Amino acid sequence: MKLIKLLPIMAIASVCVAGQVHAAQDPLMMPEQPAAPLTAEQQDISLAVPSEEVKAVVSEFAAFQLGGMSNALIQDDNRVMSGQQRYTNNVLYYMNVRRSWYITSHRYKKDSYARVALDRLYLDYKEFFTNHTTVSDMNKAEYENQILAILEKNTANMSNDELRFYMNEMVIYSLKEAMRDGNNRVKRIR
Numbered sequence: 543m544k545l546i547k548l549l550p551i552m553a554i555a556s557v558c559v560a561g562q563v564h565a566a567q568d569p570l571m572m573p574e575q576p577a578a579p580l581t582a583e584q585q586d587i588s589l590a591v592p593s594e595e596v597k598a599v600v601s602e603f604a605a606f607q608l609g610g611m612s613n614a615l616i617q618d619d620n621r622v623m624s625g626q627q628r629y630t631n632n633v634l635y636y637m638n639v640r641r642s643w644y645i646t647s648h649r650y651k652k653d654s655y656a657r658v659a660l661d662r663l664y665l666d667y668k669e670f671f672t673n674h675t676t677v678s679d680m681n682k683a684e685y686e687n688q689i690l691a692i693l694e695k696n697t698a699n700m701s702n703d704e705l706r707f708y709m710n711e712m713v714i715y716s717l718k719e720a721m722r723d724g725n726n727r728v729k730r731i732r
Contacts (some may be wrong), residue, residue, distance in 0.1 A: 544704035570648070570705060579699055586672050589706040591697040592690050596710050602687050603633075607677045608686055627675040634671050636723075637716035639663055644708055648710040656705055663696045667716075689713075 580588065592600075595612045607629060643662045644650070650657035670692055693713055697706050 543634070553613035554673065569702060571650065573653045574655040574658045579598060580701060584701055588701060589703040589709055589710070592693045592708045593710045596693065597653050597690065599717045600686050600689050601715050603689075604677055604682050606721045608679065608682060624672075630636050630671040630675045632723050633716045634668055634714075636665055636719040637712055639719075640712045640715045644712075655702075656708070657693070659696065659700070659705055660712070663712065664694060666692045667713075 641664045646662060647655055648656065650660075667689075670688060674685065674688070693709060698707055700706055
């Protein structure tokens with residue numbers, strides 16, 4: 543008789559435990575899995591990357607770079623760099639700040655999907671901004687397209703909207719802060 547009374551309680555407890563174990567699996571905390579290209583339906587419902595705000599900020603940054611910054615020379619620890627070089631360096635600095643903030647605040651492990659994706663995006667931008675420190679009237683549109691293409695490439699097979707949002711925000715934050723920051727003491731990114 544006691545076993546019959548205990549059976550429903552045990553069943554409920556096992557369902558609760560199994561539900562909690564499954565619910566605790568955050569896909570961004572798990573190791574990266576091979577991703578298939580997004581289907582047309584997934585593309586329709588996924589968060590737009592790059593978003594319209596990203597496109598506007600990238601265009602604003604390219605115009606800011608052209609707006610009198612090309613000839614300004616700034617001395618930084620016995621090195622001289624142009625204003626454009628300084629601002630692209632600041633972009634990388636603030637992008638690293640935002641990337642680190644996401645990793646620390648969410649406690650992403652070294653092999654987690656989100657950390658690997660954020661690191662990959664940062665390294666792609668680091669390579670781009672290291673090799674493209676200046677922009678001119680001639681290559682402004684190409685410069686903007688290349689910045690956006692890096693974001694598109696890194697999110698092409700990503701179906702997780704939370705991570706897509708983080709990547710949009712990394713670009714927006716870093717470009718806005720670099721334009722706002724008059725600090726020439728930000729150390730050169732290596």
